Amino acid sequence: MLQQTQAARVIPRWEAFVERWPSPADLARAGDADVLRAWDRLGYPRRALWLxxxxxxxxxxxxxxxxxxxEDLLALPGIGPYTAAAVASFAFGVPEAVVDTNVRRVLARVEEGSEEPWAPNAARDLAAYRALVPAPPPDDATAVRRANRWNAAAMELGAIxxxxxxxxxxxxxxxxxxxxRRAGYPAGPTAGVPRRKQARYEGSDREMRGRILHELRATTTAVPLDALHDAVVRGGHDERFARALASLEADALVVVDDGAASLPS
Ligand code: SF4
Structure with a gap:
């Protein structure tokens, strides 16, 4: 939920989400449409389905x-190395190395003397970080707690x-x-390289996908494609409509059947 949305906007949605589906069994029984409605406009709606x-x-x-x-977390759908390590460490106290963008930057500066990592290399960064994290004996609860606090501290150091x-x-x-710092802050590999501008949201296919989902979240019945087009295009013709609808269908976020669209059940 936090990937694309500010924490202040996420918190009420998250609280409502976990109140409605407090356990995996509750969420497993839910329908995709209800989960997508609860996810609302938090971004990356496919994550709701993966969840x-x-x-x-x-x-x-x-x-x-x-x-x-x-290992068990990694085998679950939609869980990658970062999330698996973060859940193991922060939820269960398993001393796993958690390496996010902020930690990677701190590592590059402190250990390599480089302003930023030379190239994203998850395996290399993980190995470097593991070498730094205190390796507690599994039967020493205090040391295990300290190792997990180390993870949180490294992330906060990079963030703040x-x-x-x-x-x-x-x-x-x-x-x-x-x-x-000791080297006098030499410029990093991308110094002077113009930052890639983020693609505009207005006028993009992403915006059109958002409008279509917004319309479909507001109803529990299938919407005829003509009516859906008129509702989201707001006059005239917009070639993004067909593209956005096809991509939503391909992502299993929308079902089109018999000339009408709906959220998946
Ligand atoms: S000394 Fe400065 S550059 Fe080095 S880790 Fe601390 S804040 Fe970052």
């Missing part, structure tokens, strides 16, 4: 309990102190060992 499929797998293969190991544009080195707890 429900994940809940179904958890019910079928894990007795309704979210598994605690990285060692930010991409304005690192606050004067209040950085690892300033003494930071190779980039």
């Amino acid at each position: 429900r499929r994940c809940a179904v797998e958890i019910v079928e293969h894990h007795d309704g309990r979210v598994p605690a190991t990285r 102190v060692c930010t991409a544009r304005t690192p606050a080195c004067e209040r950085c707890p690892v300033a003494e060992r930071c190779a980039w």
